[in-house]
Amino acid sequence: MTADLAQLLATGPVLAAGVYDCLSAAVMQEAGFPALALSGAGVAMAAAGVPDLGLLSFGELLHTTAALTRRARVPVIVDADTGFGNPLNVTRTCEDLARAGADAIVLEDQTFPKRCGHLTGKQVTEAGEFIAKLRAARRALDGTATLLIARIDALAVHGVQDAIVRATRAHDAGADVTFVEAPTSRQEVEEIAATVPGLKMYNLATGGRSPSLSAADLDELGFRLILVPGLALMPAIAAMRDAAAEVLATGSDAPLLRYGLSPRDMFEVVGLSRWLRLESDFAVD
Numbered sequence: 583m584t585a586d587l588a589q590l591l592a593t594g595p596v597l598a599a600g601v602y603d604c605l606s607a608a609v610m611q612e613a614g615f616p617a618l619a620l621s622g623a624g625v626a627m628a629a630a631g632v633p634d635l636g637l638l639s640f641g642e643l644l645h646t647t648a649a650l651t652r653r654a655r656v657p658v659i660v661d662a663d664t665g666f667g668n669p670l671n672v673t674r675t676c677e678d679l680a681r682a683g684a685d686a687i688v689l690e691d692q693t694f695p696k697r698c699g700h701l702t703g704k705q706v707t708e709a710g711e712f713i714a715k716l717r718a719a720r721r722a723l724d725g726t727a728t729l730l731i732a733r734i735d736a737l738a739v740h741g742v743q744d745a746i747v748r749a750t751r752a753h754d755a756g757a758d759v760t761f762v763e764a765p766t767s768r769q770e771v772e773e774i775a776a777t778v779p780g781l782k783m784y785n786l787a788t789g790g791r792s793p794s795l796s797a798a799d800l801d802e803l804g805f806r807l808i809l810v811p812g813l814a815l816m817p818a819i820a821a822m823r824d825a826a827a828e829v830l831a832t833g834s835d836a837p838l839l840r841y842g843l844s845p846r847d848m849f850e851v852v853g854l855s856r857w858l859r860l861e862s863d864f865a866v867d
Contacts (some may be wrong), residue, residue, distance in 0.1 A: 587657035587685045587729055588758070591781055595801040598659055600811035602628040607650050607658075608851050610814060612686055617685075618654060620647060622661035623698055627815070636695025637821070640666045641794055644678055653852075659731070660684040664694045669718035672805030676722035676730075684846045687790045688761065689719055690733035691748060699735055699763040700790030709748050713755050720756035731783060731807075732757035735764070738791075742770045749778040759783050764791045771795070775803040783807040788816060 590596045598617040599610035603622025610618055622643065623634035630641045643662065651658050653849035660679055672689065679687050690696065691712035693705045706712075710748035712732075719730050732752035737745035742765065749760040761783035765771045772791060776780065784805040786794060789812075797808050848856065 583746055586727065587617060587659070588727070590657065591685075591759075591806045595797055595805070596807050597797050598664045598807065598809045600624065600809060600813045600815065601650070602815055603646065604650050605852065606814035606818070607654060607670040608853075610658055611654065612851060615656065617657045617659060619659040619811060620650060620661060621811045621815065622663050623811070624815050625661075634701075636663065636697065638663070640675060640678075644682060647684055648682040654683075655687035658683065658684040659688065659807075661688045663690060664692055664696050665689050665715055665719065667694070669715050672715045672718045673722045676719045676728070678730040680723060680726045680864055684728055686729035686731050686759070687719070687723070688731040688733050689715060690735055690763070692735045696735075699733075699738075699785070700787050700792075702738075704735055706737050706739050709736075709751060712748065713751055716752055716757055729758040729763055730756065730757040733761045733763055737762055737766075737770070738764055742773060746774060746777050749774070753778065754781045761785065761807075765793070766791050768793050768795070772803060775805060781806045783809065786810045788812045 586597070596617050597615065598619040599613070599615040600619045600621045601607040601610055601620055607618050614730045622638060625643055625646050626632050626634050626638040628796050629646055630638055632638065643660070647658070647660050662675055662679060665675045676687055691706045693707055697704055713863065716730070716732055723730055734745045734748045734752065736748050745762045747761050752760050759781040760778055762778065762784060765774060782805050784795070784800050785792065786808060788794070788810070825837060829835060
């Protein structure tokens with residue numbers, strides 16, 4: 583049984599680790615993060631081998647969500663992009679992700695196909711169209727414990743004032759948390775924090791367009807949910823590149839010894855001891 587995300591948000595700021603599969607989730611859970619954020623970009627890269635340009639299918643996202651939430655002991659926030667279509671598609675997306683164990687679902691106001699919020703060339707829907715999708719999501723999630731997070735990408739297209747208006751409308755339409763993506767200065771961050779009502783989320787997209795602020799600083803400004811989406815993905819890519827280069831250069835696995843992991847150590851990250859105990863319980867006499 584996972585902790586309740588709403589209760590965590592009520593007691594203090596929640597720093598959520600970005601993950602992309604069951605292994606990265608297990609590592610971040612082992613590290614002690616109170617929540618996990620399943621990155622749409624990360625799933626696109628890890629499950630489908632494609633960039634974050636709206637190429638991920640709902641089936642791929644749902645499969646990864648279900649596998650991950652079955653093993654998670656902390657809340658899981660799921661990036662559902664644009665909801666994969668119109669309000670009817672959004673209804674199915676939210677219903678199925680909630681059934682799969684998502685503790686929160688993020689829906690954004692980009693047009694489809696969407697792209698990473700920190701890439702140029704984004705386009706957003708009309709505000710009314712986005713609100714209709716949020717209303718559909720709200721109805722689909724009523725009666726569940728799954729939170730609705732409204733992501734606003736309009737800042738890059740129409741400016742911060744339009745983004746604030748959209749976030750306010752999203753809050754009024756029933757979003758539990760609002761998330762204005764990719765502010766480009768501390769001044770914009772402070773304006774969003776001071777103006778948008780309700781619970782707010784900030785995205786620490788390392789190397790992206792937004793200021794890198796500490797969790798303590800963001801909490802003081804009024805952001806309750808703080809995501810680090812690249813936390814698992816960035817070091818994984820860098821470490822694999824370094825290790826691959828060294829193994830190719832030496833023709834040996836010796837460079838891997840510095841990680842200090844045996845096969846058993848690696849399997850323990852995903853519960854080897856538990857499975858061996860189960861095996862012994864059912865051993866044939």
